[in-house]
Amino acid sequence: MTTQTRQERAERSSRPSRPEVRVVPPPAQLADDLVLDIRELSVQYGYGENAVQALKGVSLQLGRGEILGLAGESGCGKSTLAYAATRLLPPPGVITGGEVHFRAVDGQEHELLSLSDNELRAVRWSDLAIVFQGAMNSLNPVYRISRQILDAIQVHRPTWSSKQRQDRAKELMQLVGIPAERLRAFPHQLSGGMRQRVMIAMALALEPQILIMDEPTTALDVVMQRQIVEQIVQLRDRMGFSVIFITHDVSLLIEIADRIAIMYAGEIIEQGPAEELYRRPRHPYTRGLLKSFPPLKGPKTELTGIPGSPPDLANLPTGCKFHPRCPFAMEKCVTVEPVLQISPAKPEPGRTVACWLHEDEALLPQELAR
Amino acid sequence: MDDPQPLWVQYWNYIGRILRGDFGLSFTYYPTPVSEVIAQALPWTIGLVGIATLLSFIIGTSVGVLAGWRRGSWIDGVLPVATFFSAVPYFWLGLIAIMIFAVWIPIFPASGGYAWGAIPGFNIEFMGSVLYYGILPAVTIILSSVAGWILGMRNMMVTVSSEDFVTVAHAKGLKERTVMVGYAARNAVLPQISGFALALGFIVGGTLVTEIVFSYPGIGFVLFQAVNAKDYPLMQAIFLVITIAVLVANLLADVLYVVLDPRTRQD
Ligand SMILES: Nc1ncnc2c1ncn2[C@@H]1O[C@H](COP(=O)(O)OP(=O)(O)OP(=O)(O)O)[C@@H](O)[C@H]1O
Ligand SMILES: [Mg+2]
Numbered sequence: 001m002t003t004q005t006r007q008e009r010a011e012r013s014s015r016p017s018r019p020e021v022r023v024v025p026p027p028a029q030l031a032d033d034l035v036l037d038i039r040e041l042s043v044q045y046g047y048g049e050n051a052v053q054a055l056k057g058v059s060l061q062l063g064r065g066e067i068l069g070l071a072g073e074s075g076c077g078k079s080t081l082a083y084a085a086t087r088l089l090p091p092p093g094v095i096t097g098g099e100v101h102f103r104a105v106d107g108q109e110h111e112l113l114s115l116s117d118n119e120l121r122a123v124r125w126s127d128l129a130i131v132f133q134g135a136m137n138s139l140n141p142v143y144r145i146s147r148q149i150l151d152a153i154q155v156h157r158p159t160w161s162s163k164q165r166q167d168r169a170k171e172l173m174q175l176v177g178i179p180a181e182r183l184r185a186f187p188h189q190l191s192g193g194m195r196q197r198v199m200i201a202m203a204l205a206l207e208p209q210i211l212i213m214d215e216p217t218t219a220l221d222v223v224m225q226r227q228i229v230e231q232i233v234q235l236r237d238r239m240g241f242s243v244i245f246i247t248h249d250v251s252l253l254i255e256i257a258d259r260i261a262i263m264y265a266g267e268i269i270e271q272g273p274a275e276e277l278y279r280r281p282r283h284p285y286t287r288g289l290l291k292s293f294p295p296l297k298g299p300k301t302e303l304t305g306i307p308g309s310p311p312d313l314a315n316l317p318t319g320c321k322f323h324p325r326c327p328f329a330m331e332k333c334v335t336v337e338p339v340l341q342i343s344p345a346k347p348e349p350g351r352t353v354a355c356w357l358h359e360d361e362a363l364l365p366q367e368l369a370r
Numbered sequence: 371m372d373d374p375q376p377l378w379v380q381y382w383n384y385i386g387r388i389l390r391g392d393f394g395l396s397f398t399y400y401p402t403p404v405s406e407v408i409a410q411a412l413p414w415t416i417g418l419v420g421i422a423t424l425l426s427f428i429i430g431t432s433v434g435v436l437a438g439w440r441r442g443s444w445i446d447g448v449l450p451v452a453t454f455f456s457a458v459p460y461f462w463l464g465l466i467a468i469m470i471f472a473v474w475i476p477i478f479p480a481s482g483g484y485a486w487g488a489i490p491g492f493n494i495e496f497m498g499s500v501l502y503y504g505i506l507p508a509v510t511i512i513l514s515s516v517a518g519w520i521l522g523m524r525n526m527m528v529t530v531s532s533e534d535f536v537t538v539a540h541a542k543g544l545k546e547r548t549v550m551v552g553y554a555a556r557n558a559v560l561p562q563i564s565g566f567a568l569a570l571g572f573i574v575g576g577t578l579v580t581e582i583v584f585s586y587p588g589i590g591f592v593l594f595q596a597v598n599a600k601d602y603p604l605m606q607a608i609f610l611v612i613t614i615a616v617l618v619a620n621l622l623a624d625v626l627y628v629v630l631d632p633r634t635r636q637d
Contacts, residue, residue: 090532121543125541132534137533140539140557152543155543
C-alpha cells in the first residue's frame with residue numbers, strides 16, 4: 001500500500017510539470033455536516049508478540065445532530081473504539097494508526113490524535129463528553145457529587161460565577177430525575193442507577209457537541225432506561241448535539257438511532273440507516289444479531305441467535321472473521337478478507353457491508369437480499 | 371520494699387498511684403520521681419522521632435505519588451537507593467553516618483541532644499542547638515524508613531490510576547495535577563494512613579537504637595539505662611507509656627480515616 005503510493009508519487013513528480021493544471025490533493029477536511037470522522041483507526045493491546053489487534057482500520061463518521069448506534073457482541077471492540085477516539089485508551093492499549101477529525105461549531109477542525117495535551121484538555125468534556133461503561137465506578141468515592149460536577153464546569157467555564165455553576169448542577173440533576181439535594185451525597189450513598197444518571201448529567205454539563213455513551217443504561221430498570229433514552233433524544237432535538245450510543249441491545253438502538261454500525265472482531269462489518277438496517281440486514285452477522293432479540297412490534301418470530309462464540313482476538317480466523325460461524329460461508333470467505341463497501345449486488349446509498357455474498361446477486365441468499 | 375500489706379493491696383495502691391501519675395522514685399536517677407524522668411525524656415523522643423517519622427511519611431508518600439503516576443520516569447531510580455537504605459541495619463547506618471559526618475568531616479555533632487553551653491529553655495541559642503543536633507539522627511531515621519512509604523504509595527497509585535473515576539477525570543479535561551492529586555493520590559493515600567498510625571505508635575517504642583547510637587536524651591536512652599540498672603519503676607512506666615502511645619496512634623488513625631474516607635462515616 002505504502003510502496004504503491006510512493007510509486008505513484010514518484011510517477012507524478014516525474015511527469016512534465018504543467019503550471020496551469022495543478023494536481024490538488026483531495027481535501028483532508030470534513031464535509032460540512034460531519035462532527036466526527038474516525039479514519040482507519042487501529043488499536044492493539046500489548047506489544048510485540050503478545051499484541052492483540054482490538055481495532056483494525058475502523059472508519060466511522062458522525063453527522064451533526066445524529067445519533068449513531070454502535071452494536072456488536074461483547075468483546076468486539078466497541079469500548080476500545082470509544083476510548084481510542086477520545087485518546088483515553090488505558091495501557092497496554094496503543095493506537096497504531098488512523099486519524100480522528102473533530103469539527104467544532106465554529107467550523108474549526110482538530111485532529112484529536114495529534115493535538116497537544118493542553119489543546120486536547122480544552123476539547124474534552126466541553127466539546128466531547130463520554131459516559132463510560134463502568135458508570136458504577138466512574139465517580140470519585142471521596143468527593144461529593146456536587147464537587148465532581150462543579151470541577152468540570154469550573155475548569156471549562158472559568159468566567160461563570162459560583163452561583164451560575166451551582167444552578168447548572170441543580171438543573172442537570174433535575175434533568176435526569178434526581179432531587180437536587182442529592183448533590184450533597186457521596187457516591188456510595190447513591191444506587192447504581194442513580195450513579196449512572198449522575199454520570200449522564202455530568203456529561204451534559206457543558207452542552208458538548210458529541211456525546212459518547214458506552215452502555216449508559218445497563219444498570220437501569222426498563223422504565224428508567226426508557227426515560228433516559230427519551231431524555232437523550234429530546235435533548236438532542238433541542239441542543240443539536242451528536243451521540244454515539246454503544247450497546248448490546250439492538251432493539252433499543254432501532255428506536256433511538258438514526259444510523260447503526262455493527263462491529264465484529266474489531267471491524268465494522270455493516271453500517272446503514274437504522275430503520276433499513278433493521279428491516280433488511282445485509283450481513284449474515286447482523287441478521288443473526290437482530291434475530292437474537294425479540295422484535296418490538298409485529299408477529300412473534302423464533303429467536304435463533306448466532307451459533308458459536310466470538311473469535312479470540314489473539315487467534316483470528318483467516319479471510320472473513322465471521323466465516324466459521326456464518327451459515328453461508330463460501331470458499332472465498334475462508335481465504336480473502338472482504339472490504340466494507342456499498343454492496344455491488346444491492347447498492348443502496350448510505351449503506352455499506354463487508355461480505356463476499358454481495359459480490360454477485362446470484363450468491364446472495366434470499367434473507368439478505370430483501 | 372518490705373511492705374507488710376498483702377500483695378493485692380500493694381497492687382491496688384500501685385494502680386491508684388499510677389492513675390494519679392505517681393510512678394514512684396527512679397533508682398537510676400534517685401531521688402527523682404519516675405514521672406519527672408519521663409517528662410524530661412519524652413519531648414526529646416517525640417520531637418526527634420516524631421518529626422522524622424512525619425517527614426519520612428510526607429516525603430515518601432509524595433515521591434510515591436510521582437513514581438506511581440509516571441511509571442518509568444527518572445523517579446523510579448530513587449527506589450533502589452531508598453530500598454538499599456532501608457535494607458541496611460539501622461544501627462550500622464547510624465554508626466556510618468556518625469563516622470562520616472561527625473568524625474571524618476566533622477560538620478555534625480556525634481552525640482547528645484544539644485550543645486553543652488546552651489541553657490535549656492525557649493531561647494534561640496538552645497532551639498538552634500537542638501535543631502542542629504537533631505539533623506543527623508533525623509536524616510538516618512528518614513533514610514531508613516522512607517522506602518516503605520514510597521513503595522506503598524507507588525503501588526497504590528498504580529492501582530488507583532487505572533480506576534474508572536481517574537479516566538473520567540481525564541475525560542473531563544481537568545488539569546493533570548488535579549487528576550493526580552485530587553482523584554488518584556487522594557484515594558491512594560487511604561491505606562497509607564493505617565501504616566502511618568502504626569509507625570506513630572512505634573515512635574516511643576522503636577526509638578531505642580537511634581537514641582543509643584546517638585546518645586540522644588530521649589525515652590529510648592532512658593529505657594536502656596533503666597534496663598542496665600534494673601530500675602523497675604522506671605521500666606514499668608516506660609512500657610506503659612509505649613502502650614499508651616500505640617493506643618493513641620490507633621485512635622488517631624481511626625479519626626483520620628473517618629475524616630478522609632466518607633465511606634467510613636455514618637451520617
Ligand atoms: N487491557 C487489555 N489487554 C488485552 N486485551 C484487552 C484489554 N482490554 C480489552 N481487551 C480486548 O479487546 C477486545 C475489545 O474489548 P472492548 O472492551 O472494546 O469490548 P466491547 O465491545 O466494549 O465489549 P463489551 O460489550 O463487553 O463491553 C476484547 O476482546 C478484549 O479481550
Ligand atoms: Mg464495552
